Amino acid sequence: MSERGKYAGIFIGSSAGGLAALSAIFSQLPEIFSLPIVVVQHRAKGNRDLLEEILAGKSALRIEQASEKEAIRAGCIYLAPPDYHLLIEEDMTFSLSSAEPVVHSRPSIDVLFESAALALGRRLVGVVLTGASPDGSKGITAIRRSGGLTVVQDPEEAEYAAMPRAAIATGNVDKILPVQGIAEFLRGLHA
Amino acid sequence: MKEPDRNEQTMVVDSEALRHLLEEIRGVYGYDFTEYAEASVKRRVGRFAELRQINSLEQLRELLLHDEASLENFIQEVSVTVTEMFRDPDFYLALRMAVVKRLATYPFLRVWVAGCATGEEVYSAAIMLEEADLLRRSVIYATDINQKSMQTAREGIYPIAAMKSYTSNYLKSGGSREFSTYYKAKYGSVIFNKDLKKNLIFYPHNLVVDRSFNEFHLILCRNVLIYFKQALQNRVIGLFHESLCTFGILALGSKESLLFTDKRKNFQEIARKEKIYMKVK
Secondary structure, eight states: OOOOSOOOOEEEEOOHHHHHHHHHTTTTSSSSSSOOOEEEOOOOSSSSHHHHHHTTOOOOOOOEEETTBBOTTTTEEEOOOOTTTEEETTTTEEEEEOOOOBBTBBHHHHHHHHHHHHTTTTTTTEEOSOOSHHHHHHHHHHHHHHTTTEEOOOOOTSOOHHHHHHHHTTTSSSEEEOOHHHHHHHHOOOO | OOOTTSSSSOOOOHHHHHHHHHHHHHHHOOOOTTTTTTHHHHHHHHHHHHHHHHHHHHHHHHHHHHHHHHHHHHHHHHHHOOOOTTTTTTHHHHHHHHHHHHTSSSSEEEEEEOOOTSSSHHHHHHHHHHHOOOOOEEEEEESSSSSHHHHHEEEEEEEEHHHHHHHHHHTTTTSSOOOOEEEEEEETEEEEEEHTTEEEEEOOOTTOOOOOOSSSEEEOSSSSSSBOOOOOHHHHHHHHHHHHHEEEEEOTTTTTTTSSGGGGGGGEEEETTEEEEEEEH
């Protein structure tokens, strides 16, 4: 059965090593893509890290930092701003929060994934990539429980294996794929 | 507060049932969270329930509607109180460079820190004014709906462990003194000096339902509006507009803006990135 048209959004969490993994995936997505992609990449606050600018150079899709109350549009890749949690509302807009860090992280992957699962139910895909943190595993569980699809980068090839491993250990992961496989899978979701 | 156990299942908060509960809380206690952005409220409510091993919204409802002490704790949890001193040092730097000179032209100053939480930004503002020799002719009104946080703010006692990052923020914000001269350390805590507190007034004010209560030269309201839905944001900006003198200054959080509010044309940008605005009409 085709996976096309089943989903309303793709949610990606990445930490240490994430820039290379995200670049590899985004460089393989077509210029026209029918889903929005929302990313939490762990990043330090304060210093301008140029994350959006660097990724924009790798992708044909539009890359933006998510703003609060902004309507989420298909074909756009959004990144959580440093030092804020990013949440999804039921009307497909963004909310920001400066509540305490979760698993030492703000933005936190769990916060994004859990709010997205509540807002979208089964109509979402969650992806956990390389990282040295356990962030994202609670979120993967929330996405699975709401009926969404969960994908994790193969820890064997991930630059940092701890985060994919923690996600897999929850027993709530549908697909374990190398970055190349994740890119192909996401490309197949274009409707 | 302690992180919930990562293996525990977070209570799933149904939107409709939550809206109903928030309506009831408003009816019984007058605290109105119905126009707060829902994703964050859901998360906070789920966390509150989790920490108290409450498994259903029905059980939570019983507790909140019949036990006022629990309701106070609930408000504490739902109204995010996370803050720090000289948060976003670039903002305070811009305030020192672009605004303080303007404020110095007034014979006396009224400042409002709206949504002051535990008060870290209140003391930051007081220190900034002190260093411009303006504090002695200023009154800083610090308000919040959360009484418990405001008590912390009033005392001005913070963990000593936080001072390292606050000192670093202070220096980056253009601070030129020894930061430790502003407080005394005692038993793992620090208490901020009486001199800073002399012109501070703390009192409860609810941005959702309460009116304007004075005319101000400077209003700081940072990382409060992000928790509100758009219609409420718009009303609160209207309240600030009404509460500012002409050429008064409004400062918002780094991710907040006037862009979607009715009064955006009544303000002029003073520092774009730092979200500092001046009321021009």
